[in-house]
Amino acid sequence: MTSRGPVPVPGELTFTAPRRAKPPRHLADLAPADRRALAGELGEKPFRAAQLATHYFEHLADDQEQMTDLPKATRGRLVEAMLPQLLTAVRHLDCDDGATRKTVWRLFDGATVESVLMRYPGRVTMCVSSQAGCGMNCPFCATGQAGLTRNMSAGEIVDQVVAGARMLRRGEFSGGPDHQQRISNVVFMGMGEALANYRSAVQAVRTLVAPQPDGLGLSARNLTMSTVGLVPAMRKFAAEGLPVTLAVSLHAPDDELRDTLVPINTRWRVAEVLDEARHYFEVTGRRISIEYALIRDINDQAWRADMLGTELNRRGRGWVHVNPIPLNPTPGSKWTASDPRVERTFVERLRAHGIPTTVRDTRGREIDGACGQLAAVTA
Ligand code: SAH
Secondary structure (H helix, E strand, O other): OOOOOOOOOOOOHHHOOOOOOOOOOOHHHOOHHHHHHHHHHOOOOOHHHHHHHHHHHHOOOOOHHHOOOOOHHHHHHHHHHHOOOOOEEEEEEEEOOOOEEEEEEEOOOOOEEEEEEEEEOOEEEEEOOOEEEOOOOOOOOHHHHHOEEEEOOHHHHHHHHHHHHHHHHOOOOOOOOOOOOOOOEEEEOOOOOHHHHHHHHHHHHHHHHOOOOOOOOOOHHHEEEEEOOOHHHHHHHHOOOOOOEEEEEOOOOOHHHHHHHOHHHHOOOHHHHHHHHHHHHHHHOOOEEEEEEEEOOOOOOHHHHHHHHHHHHOOOOOOEEEEEEEOOOOOOOOOOEOOHHHHHHHHHHHHHOOOOEOOOOOOOHHHOOOOOOOOOOOO
């Protein structure tokens, strides 16, 4: 059985979540062999685990009445033990003509988190939360302001994607006929710092990429892990053998400013984070994304674009691209997005250094569903 305990990432201890009751165990928390072992422990045939997984990952079933291949006498007990309900939708908010949906979820202990489903022609992206709250305390991010409530289990992370897949398959929200009905991409860019919840985040990735019926059968390349730059966890993640895309929330090329924007920078400096990102590229072959929220008069100067270009090129060519994003306003923040002309100059400067640069499209602003706006307000 996979045991859940403190995650052995060096240097992680300071942001370990407070001890609380654990979420109900779910088959998505477990590797397939452990699911079979659990079925055995429950006094059932091991193949029942694969039947349950098929209902969950393939049929997206959420009603045990549909699971007619399971003996009626033990169906309820099996479902309760291996497919307990993990998420309850508190509300859905749709915008962008029905192409974006934010859902607020209540977890078993009352904690709330959010996910965002974004439909594009030919691709559907689910943005998932990995922690209730976040301990990273970045001052421009709404999630960071409330602090960390707790880590989410792998099952709770995966279940957001399964729930999104279910909404799509059932046509529960609108969108043109050109939109596909399956989730193709998952980004760990909702609430939380996933690499600070290392074991659950990696188990969630493994389950998302496991072929059906063991998992959702997504391509690792279509998953993006986003991090503030937890260097030891980045090193460990590179060694997992999962070609997941890594995004690094840099936001400043110099330590002086980054110390204020991304406080964990006082622990792992810009140079270390970039060296580690480069190492990740070497090990996985996946090009790194650098995230850079453009904040008016704070980090958007042309000289900072030059400095960023120089720092990236110092570590080689073709290993990285930059994703600037205009800052999304958060309640009470004194900061705002850069002027569009300033943004354009910033992008041009980076490109002049030969750095591929694309401004990230902002979805869900009106529903507080855009990057940095997730606060799980339920009122
Ligand atoms: N903890 C992870 C994932 C969090 S959110 C991380 O920090 O990478 C995903 C991205 O949104 C991060 O790059 C984060 O810095 C960015 N972000 C946070 N607040 C924002 C805001 N108000 N406007 C734009 N982007 C923001």
